[in-house]
């Protein structure tokens with residue numbers, strides 16, 4: 176009897192590496208053509224080719240990627256063909272280029288272990304992570320959550336994308352700003368309120384000097400599932416603003432508000448970006464560039480000047496949309 180040939184494992188890495196100087200990656204001609212097409216598709220023509228590489232010769236930094244879904248489970252954090260999720264595959268590839276290692280897990284017990292071995296934490300999560308919830312993976316303990324927050328205060332980096340803001344919600348009315356948000360939300364710097372239908376929207380780049388935002392121009396537009404957010408921390412250094420005018424759905428019937436920022440949590444560097452729902456966002460040169468810069472900043476290999484700029488760039492950013 177003939178043995179069945181094992182099907183080739185689907186390549187889950189984003190196919191298009193965006194770094195011209197990515198010496199780690201060899202590309203055949205077909206890939207090169209596909210890459211050129213992709214770069215055009217994703218608007219890379221406006222970005223130029225002088226992309227930064229954040230790899231340093233010193234010790235490789237370790238980033239713990241935690242993608243447990245106690246609430247809604249996003250496609251981008253689901254395993255694909257028994258391999259890594261698109262989120263994990265993308266970050267692993269960026270790590271190879273930029274000199275950091277991704278250690279991925281959905282097991283909340285990791286926060287009861289030795290956190291000193293990690294340099295930063297990267298969350299794409301939903302819900303109350305102290306409950307097994309939707310994906311049924313072991314939850315984080317209440318102490319694990321406290322230990323994580325303490326580790327950040329003591330100098331570890333933290334990155335949250337998209338539904339990291341739909342995690343550990345504050346108690347109180349949904350359409351109200353909370354005086355005391357959940358300690359996790361206070362650390363993150365903002366909280367998910369709702370989202371409307373996916374649509375193309377205009378994003379204003381507030382700080383083009385922040386690592387990963389160089390060369391994006393004053394603004395760009397992209398189709399995404401846009402989060403409406405609340406409970407912004409007063410010391411957020413706003414990086415990107417959602418231009419709500421002209422958007423459809425009541426979620427966006429509010430003045431422009433921040434969708435990406437950086438802040439300090441005592442000694443720790445914290446970054447949040449509300450993008451990251453769609454596959455094509457993860458595969459885009461623009462988002463990958465932002466993430467690479469953000470990881471470098473949270474790891475302390477890149478620096479940035481932070482100013483609490485919310486009152487000047489989005490003075491009405493905390494105004495709530497209608498509750499309907």
Ligand SMILES: [Zn+2]
Pocket residue numbers: 249337338400452
């Ligand atoms: Zn989403």
